[in-house]
Amino acid sequence: MSKALLEVSGLCMRFGGLLAVNNVSLSVHEKEIVSVIGPNGAGKTTVFNCISGFYAPTQGTILFDGEEVQGMKGHKISRKGMVRTFQHVRLFKEMTVIENLLVAQHRQLNTNLLAGFFKTPSYRRAEREAMERAAYWLKKVNLLEFANREAGNLAYGQQRRLEIARCMVTQPRLLMLDEPAAGLNPNETKELDELICYLRDEHDVSVLLIEHDMSLVMGISDSIVVINQGTPLASGTPAEIRDNPDVIKAYLGEA
Amino acid sequence: MKSTFYSALFAAVVTLILTCLMLGVNLKTEGIALTVSMASEGTWSMIIGAVLAVFLFQLFREKLADMINLPSLPSADHFIPEGKKGEKLKQLAISFVIAGMIIWPFFASRGAVDLATLTLIYIMLGLGLNIVVGLAGLLDLGYVAFYAVGAYTYALLSLYYDVSFWVALPICGALAALFGFLLGFPVLRLRGDYLAIVTLGFGEIIRILLNNWTEVTGGPNGISRIPKPDLFGLEFSRRASEGATTFHDFMGISYNSSHKVIFLYLLAVLLVIVTIYVINRLTRMPIGRAWEALREDDIACRSLGLNPTVIKLTAFTMGASFAGFAGCFFASRQGFISPESFVFIESAIILAIVVLGGMGSQLGVILAAIVLTVLPELAREFQEYRMLMFGLLMVFMMAWRPQGLVPMKRPHLELKTNE
Numbered sequence: 219m220s221k222a223l224l225e226v227s228g229l230c231m232r233f234g235g236l237l238a239v240n241n242v243s244l245s246v247h248e249k250e251i252v253s254v255i256g257p258n259g260a261g262k263t264t265v266f267n268c269i270s271g272f273y274a275p276t277q278g279t280i281l282f283d284g285e286e287v288q289g290m291k292g293h294k295i296s297r298k299g300m301v302r303t304f305q306h307v308r309l310f311k312e313m314t315v316i317e318n319l320l321v322a323q324h325r326q327l328n329t330n331l332l333a334g335f336f337k338t339p340s341y342r343r344a345e346r347e348a349m350e351r352a353a354y355w356l357k358k359v360n361l362l363e364f365a366n367r368e369a370g371n372l373a374y375g376q377q378r379r380l381e382i383a384r385c386m387v388t389q390p391r392l393l394m395l396d397e398p399a400a401g402l403n404p405n406e407t408k409e410l411d412e413l414i415c416y417l418r419d420e421h422d423v424s425v426l427l428i429e430h431d432m433s434l435v436m437g438i439s440d441s442i443v444v445i446n447q448g449t450p451l452a453s454g455t456p457a458e459i460r461d462n463p464d465v466i467k468a469y470l471g472e473a
Numbered sequence: 474m475k476s477t478f479y480s481a482l483f484a485a486v487v488t489l490i491l492t493c494l495m496l497g498v499n500l501k502t503e504g505i506a507l508t509v510s511m512a513s514e515g516t517w518s519m520i521i522g523a524v525l526a527v528f529l530f531q532l533f534r535e536k537l538a539d540m541i542n543l544p545s546l547p548s549a550d551h552f553i554p555e556g557k558k559g560e561k562l563k564q565l566a567i568s569f570v571i572a573g574m575i576i577w578p579f580f581a582s583r584g585a586v587d588l589a590t591l592t593l594i595y596i597m598l599g600l601g602l603n604i605v606v607g608l609a610g611l612l613d614l615g616y617v618a619f620y621a622v623g624a625y626t627y628a629l630l631s632l633y634y635d636v637s638f639w640v641a642l643p644i645c646g647a648l649a650a651l652f653g654f655l656l657g658f659p660v661l662r663l664r665g666d667y668l669a670i671v672t673l674g675f676g677e678i679i680r681i682l683l684n685n686w687t688e689v690t691g692g693p694n695g696i697s698r699i700p701k702p703d704l705f706g707l708e709f710s711r712r713a714s715e716g717a718t719t720f721h722d723f724m725g726i727s728y729n730s731s732h733k734v735i736f737l738y739l740l741a742v743l744l745v746i747v748t749i750y751v752i753n754r755l756t757r758m759p760i761g762r763a764w765e766a767l768r769e770d771d772i773a774c775r776s777l778g779l780n781p782t783v784i785k786l787t788a789f790t791m792g793a794s795f796a797g798f799a800g801c802f803f804a805s806r807q808g809f810i811s812p813e814s815f816v817f818i819e820s821a822i823i824l825a826i827v828v829l830g831g832m833g834s835q836l837g838v839i840l841a842a843i844v845l846t847v848l849p850e851l852a853r854e855f856q857e858y859r860m861l862m863f864g865l866l867m868v869f870m871m872a873w874r875p876q877g878l879v880p881m882k883r884p885h886l887e888l889k890t891n892e
Contacts, residue, residue: 292775310769314883321766322777327759334758353888
């Protein structure tokens, strides 16, 4: 096994009297797809928010590529190569598809004001590369023909794909997807499945996934972490999770 | 071949209509009545001859062109505004507008030029606020404070240190930008209504400070005799001050007070053009896109590695600097400023310009600034109903066209794919 890219241990998140996340640990290795599952309100998204820097966790350590990142600001964490999507689509709706992808590459672009005014060669080169990268990813997610359409006018499935493309142009090492299949039809879910596998195989990204669609989760995950009411319930390979009596109980209630 | 026939026919019909109107019928006054009479037969046969000539020429133009090496006609798609072709057309239109704006004051009345100068100041203010409100989506109700900072900076610098307009201009911009930056800090965590209230308070603080700091700013009495800008050291006054030359002496023409008005107008045109150019470029640069992304979704911004703090601060700073330039120009044009010029209603009008024009849209803001400054002047005959009409207009505009006069258009970006 290669070394862990993301190592979360003993993660706790407390909101006043509510312990939303209690002692969750998980690890994601290079080129691995890890899923976090659990009933609604189990604290999956809170775990995500802690890892991606939107919340400062109350306790625990988060190591990304060997570096402690807990409590760091969200934009700093994402610059390290850990990019996330959201449960609800969060596109820049009034901007065009291509602009969405250019904004995401802000860090790679030459943001020097003077360079921009005088269109220095390095500025032009950075802009051109950004456009090429954007075009590449638009083609990958089948949105090339919509490049100049406003993002808010795309169909829901397309918006979901654009969100993933927008993450990918930042050239992340870990992609965190929060319920990417929510609201997609079976066909679209299948395409998403293929896309995620493609990202791992061809672009060497690791994926941390929150998902309710069990067929998707079981099909693509290398390992699964189950959370129930903020506490870790089980973790293991899809086959182990499928047969775990505790998991079945949590999902289906007491037999 | 068919299309040449149709275009030839069309050209012939156009010729017929035009010549009939201009030559075929004559208007004559008989007593007090106007009568229409047909032209003589000779004229008519000439008209028919001309129509035929046009028709035949258009029909065989291609062949003729081949024979005598005429340049061939541009095909219709040259005129379709798309991509670079549209860009060319746009450049042409812009240069015509600029040329028109430069020539116009020499033929217009003094009052009209003066009003146009005021309009240009509002255009600058509108464009500056557009960065903050339209692009970055930060509702700023105290924008006039930066305008005041710019105006007072120049007024005080010229009063105490005898600094000339051209030296003061960048200082005013920089100082207003600094104030924008300072305002940015406390409001970083705020958004929407809360932000609006804090900026409103900030605007009032600046005004009240200017009003009460009598030793420095002269308080409610304001500052008068602020020098006008000069043109490379040439003054636009009747008599030159010590060691200076006046414009009319230098040019060897007699003194005319409208020279000054026209000069101020042209200076305002220059400032506005620079503003438009700079902001236009900013919106196409990463920082401009980041402003808009921040307006759309600041959480998504963070998740993509954009620092919302920096983006907000640049928006405030940049927006404020343009108000600083406008303020500096305003002070020098008026020659007198007092806190009265920087009350809340000014902020409201500038905001109305941005909203009415269409958030984020430069053309919209320019049009709205023209409407909102020229309309009250045109409606003077309605006297006290003037402001009522003004308010009504705004209410109806927002009800019928909430997106503004000219909604912002997204830039169309060409993608090159390697296929």
